[in-house]
Amino acid sequence: MDRLIAGHKRFLTEVFPGRRAQFHLLAEGQAPEWLFITCSDSRVLPDLILGTGPGDLFITRNAGNVVPVTSHDVDGVTATIEYAIEVLKVKSAIVCGHSDCGALKAALNQKELEKLPKAHRWLRHVDAAFRHRQPLNPADGEHAELASLIRGNVVAQLSNLKAQPAVVHALGEGRLTVHGWYYDILSGRIEEYDEGVGGFRALVG
Numbered sequence: 001m002d003r004l005i006a007g008h009k010r011f012l013t014e015v016f017p018g019r020r021a022q023f024h025l026l027a028e029g030q031a032p033e034w035l036f037i038t039c040s041d042s043r044v045l046p047d048l049i050l051g052t053g054p055g056d057l058f059i060t061r062n063a064g065n066v067v068p069v070t071s072h073d074v075d076g077v078t079a080t081i082e083y084a085i086e087v088l089k090v091k092s093a094i095v096c097g098h099s100d101c102g103a104l105k106a107a108l109n110q111k112e113l114e115k116l117p118k119a120h121r122w123l124r125h126v127d128a129a130f131r132h133r134q135p136l137n138p139a140d141g142e143h144a145e146l147a148s149l150i151r152g153n154v155v156a157q158l159s160n161l162k163a164q165p166a167v168v169h170a171l172g173e174g175r176l177t178v179h180g181w182y183y184d185i186l187s188g189r190i191e192e193y194d195e196g197v198g199g200f201r202a203l204v205g
Contacts, residue, residue: 019054022054022055023054025055026054026055030055030058030088031055031088032055032056032057032058032084032088032090033056033090033091033092034052034056034057034058034090034091034092034093034094035057035058035060035080035081035084035085035088035090035092035093035094036057036058036059036060036094036096037059037060037061037065037067037077037081037093037094037095037096037157037161038059038060038061038065038095038096038097038098039061039062039063039064039065039096039097039098039101039103040061040062040063041098041101041102043098043100043185044096044098044183044185046059046096049183049188049190058080058084058088058090060076060077060080060081062076062077062122063102063103063119063122063123064097064101064103064104064107064122064123064125064126064153064157065095065096065097065098065153065154065157066103066122066125066126066157066160067081067095067125067157067160067161067164068125068160069125069160069163078164081093081161081164081166081167082164082165082166085166085167085169085170085176086166086169086170089175090176091175091176091177092176092177092178092179093161093167093176093177093178093179094178094179094180094181095154095157095158095161095178095179095180095181096154096180096181096182096183096190097150097151097153097154097157097180097181097182097183098150098182098183098184098185099140099143099147099150099182099183099184099185099186100143100146100185101146101150101153103119103123103126104126104129104146104149104150104153105146106119106123107123107126107127107129107130107149108145108146108149125160126153126156126157128153128156128159128160129149129150129152129153129155129156130149130152131152131156132152132153132155132156132159133148133149133151133152134148134151134152134155134199134200135148135199136148147182150182151182151191151193151200154180154181154182154193155180155193157180158178158179158180158193161178162178179192179193180192180193181193181203182200189202189203189204190202190203190204191203
């Protein structure tokens with residue numbers, strides 16, 4: 001806790017004073033352009049990776065960057081998606097998976113979930129990743145099988161996202177774009193899923 005308190009002190013003395021006007025505006029409301037659906041993993045820091053700041057991204061996080069598709073349950077992810085699209089009117093929605101994802105590791109090795117019944121149930125939402133596995137990439141080395149499944153999960157969750165009623169509505173009106181990304185922690189690079197070719201390509205050349 002001492003480290004967090006010290007960090008907050010630095011924010012109050014070194015950061016906040018120079019951005020007081022920005023925070024004043026944000027205190028009155030938000031208008032983010034992007035909905036960012038990503039994993040809870042502590043190594044994925046959207047604002048750092050993308051150069052964004054307060055008020056830019058509307059972020060929802062969970063184990064495995066899942067978008068549930070059950071029609072009768074209420075969950076925080078789909079409620080957040082609905083709010084972002086229908087109320088905040090975000091212009092883009094992004095599903096972002098990442099390398100070395102613990103959720104997909106667990107999906108590959110079910111034994112790890114024996115003492116985690118809630119996680120086990122949650123990860124049923126990634127079953128479709130196995131149907132969307134991507135070709136093995138030699139650049140992923142010994143982790144190629146896992147990376148293939150993680151990319152497949154991005155494709156699966158992107159499909160789930162596009163099935164959400166609010167997304168269907170916004171896409172039909174032409175006011176929303178959807179994207180699937182894979183972030184590689186080791187290189188810092190992002191790949192985007194290209195539906196036209198059915199595979200991933202570098203976001204930045």
